[in-house]
Amino acid sequence: MTLDSAAATRSIRRGRLLTLVALLGLAGLYVLAIQFTPTERFQGLAQKIFYVHPPAAYAMQLAFVVTGVTSALYLWLRDPRLDAVAEASAEVGMWMGAIVVITGPIWGRPAWGVWWAWDPRLTFTLIELMVFAGYFALRTAVQEPEERAKFAAVVGITALVLVPFNHLTVYLFASQHPTPVVLDPSALGSPDKKLPPAMLRTFLTGMGVFTLLYLGFVMQRYGIGVRRLIREYDHAS
Amino acid sequence: MSFLRAVIVIMAKDLRIEARQRTALLTTVTFAILVQLIFVFARPAGELALSVIGPSVLWVMLTFSSIVVLNRGFLLEREHGALDGILLAPVSRVAFFWGKWLANTLLVLAVLAVAFPLWVLFFGLPVGMALLGVLGTVVLALAGFTAAGTLFSAMTARTRYAELLLPVLLLPFLIPPLFAGTSGSLRLLQGRPFEEIAGWLRILVIYDVAFLALASLLFPHVVDE
Numbered sequence: 001m002t003l004d005s006a007a008a009t010r011s012i013r014r015g016r017l018l019t020l021v022a023l024l025g026l027a028g029l030y031v032l033a034i035q036f037t038p039t040e041r042f043q044g045l046a047q048k049i050f051y052v053h054p055p056a057a058y059a060m061q062l063a064f065v066v067t068g069v070t071s072a073l074y075l076w077l078r079d080p081r082l083d084a085v086a087e088a089s090a091e092v093g094m095w096m097g098a099i100v101v102i103t104g105p106i107w108g109r110p111a112w113g114v115w116w117a118w119d120p121r122l123t124f125t126l127i128e129l130m131v132f133a134g135y136f137a138l139r140t141a142v143q144e145p146e147e148r149a150k151f152a153a154v155v156g157i158t159a160l161v162l163v164p165f166n167h168l169t170v171y172l173f174a175s176q177h178p179t180p181v182v183l184d185p186s187a188l189g190s191p192d193k194k195l196p197p198a199m200l201r202t203f204l205t206g207m208g209v210f211t212l213l214y215l216g217f218v219m220q221r222y223g224i225g226v227r228r229l230i231r232e233y234d235h236a237s
Numbered sequence: 238m239s240f241l242r243a244v245i246v247i248m249a250k251d252l253r254i255e256a257r258q259r260t261a262l263l264t265t266v267t268f269a270i271l272v273q274l275i276f277v278f279a280r281p282a283g284e285l286a287l288s289v290i291g292p293s294v295l296w297v298m299l300t301f302s303s304i305v306v307l308n309r310g311f312l313l314e315r316e317h318g319a320l321d322g323i324l325l326a327p328v329s330r331v332a333f334f335w336g337k338w339l340a341n342t343l344l345v346l347a348v349l350a351v352a353f354p355l356w357v358l359f360f361g362l363p364v365g366m367a368l369l370g371v372l373g374t375v376v377l378a379l380a381g382f383t384a385a386g387t388l389f390s391a392m393t394a395r396t397r398y399a400e401l402l403l404p405v406l407l408l409p410f411l412i413p414p415l416f417a418g419t420s421g422s423l424r425l426l427q428g429r430p431f432e433e434i435a436g437w438l439r440i441l442v443i444y445d446v447a448f449l450a451l452a453s454l455l456f457p458h459v460v461d462e
Binding site: 075127130131133134135137138141142147150151153154155157158161162165166168169172173 | 385388389392393395396397398402405406407408409410412413416417420440444447448451455458459
């Protein structure tokens with residue numbers, strides 16, 4: 001048995017501390033974005049979403065990749081802790097995805113005039129959320145911890161393989177989403193397309209804050225998951 | 238027993254059961270026809286031509302009929318402890334997967350043998366070479382559908398909510414082949430040049446290869462105790 005109750009408590013405590021730091025960072029990010037970053041000329045205040053929405057999308061993607069990788073490792077090593085990490089990461093990914101699909105339409109309404117435009121990235125996020133809704137539905141349907149971990153790992157890995165197909169599909173479907181401005185290769189040559197330093201600074205702060213939020217949440221959720229597993233094993237024996 | 242022979246024996250077993258019972262096949266064929274009927278009546282009559290929604294109806298019908306067939310595949314094994322029998326037999330798990338996959342694919346094709354001609358009839362589609370192309374696209378997409386579906390149904394069949402879980406788990410995975418298939422067949426029916434269709438077919442082939450390989454790799458983990 002590799003499950004350790006004291007380690008779970010430690011993970012929850014550390015996660016809580018990290019989350020607290022991240023939440024302070026989030027408050028700081030809001031102040032930075034609203035007070036100390038210039039307002040964009042064409043989109044006005046609506047553009048402020050840029051400091052929250054893409055970082056949440058990145059955190060979701062990070063979360064699902066971690067789930068996929070830990071799922072594969074679980075099938076190989078059969079360590080229940082890997083399953084707990086996969087589950088924790090998937091759950092945090094769901095919430096990050098929820099932030100993406102909620103903030104997206106809030107920006108879409110003033111920018112495009114409609115709440116939901118079937119824009120590729122938002123559609124991609126929605127499909128990912130559906131995949132992981134199925135992941136959790138399957139988890140709740142299996143009682144036996146080892147079988148549940150195995151089945152969930154299979155879905156976690158398959159979901160990772162679906163990602164490129166999903167990307168391709170939604171881009172072929174339609175595209176009216178703004179193109180990337182931070183990592184856009186075509187923007188390198190043209191100074192007018194480049195992000196002003198103040199905006200870039202706030203954006204990078206957002207990415208950092210969401211990484212911390214992700215880590216803090218996952219550490220707490222991992223601890224809770226390990227505790228649940230211990231209780232399940234105690235119950236069974 | 239050689240690999241190929243094991244695949245064929247498992248496939249033949251499933252097909253024989255379905256051929257003898259007939260209930261499942263008959264029900265799924267009826268279901269496929271009803272899906273078409275539902276679409277015809279769910280459309281504002283006179284405002285949307287049948288030929289326009291034709292390809293969409295075909296693909297929705299294919300998706301749902303596949304799920305009905307796939308749901309059965311492993312529930313069958315649950316009865317009378319049949320699964321344990323196969324697992325005890327000296328048959329590789331990968332051969333087990335391929336046998337189930339072939340059987341599922343052929344069963345959906347059997348449903349299509351009735352439903353496809355009716356679709357051509359109901360939606361007033363011109364009979365010609367384009368239809369052969371559409372059928373080829375369907376077979377290509379179906380291979381991927383059933384690859385992911387056979388893997389997932391092996392898991393859902395072992396839960397109490399099999400019939401409910403499989404569609405929820407599987408449908409998001411069918412979106413890429415569904416979209417490529419619908420786009421490809423629409424262009425085929427419009428008589429577009431092959432270059433416009435090749436891209437969609439390529440997506441289907443890559444999806445098939447990726448999911449068949451992945452399912453072969455993961456399936457042994459799913460059935461093993």
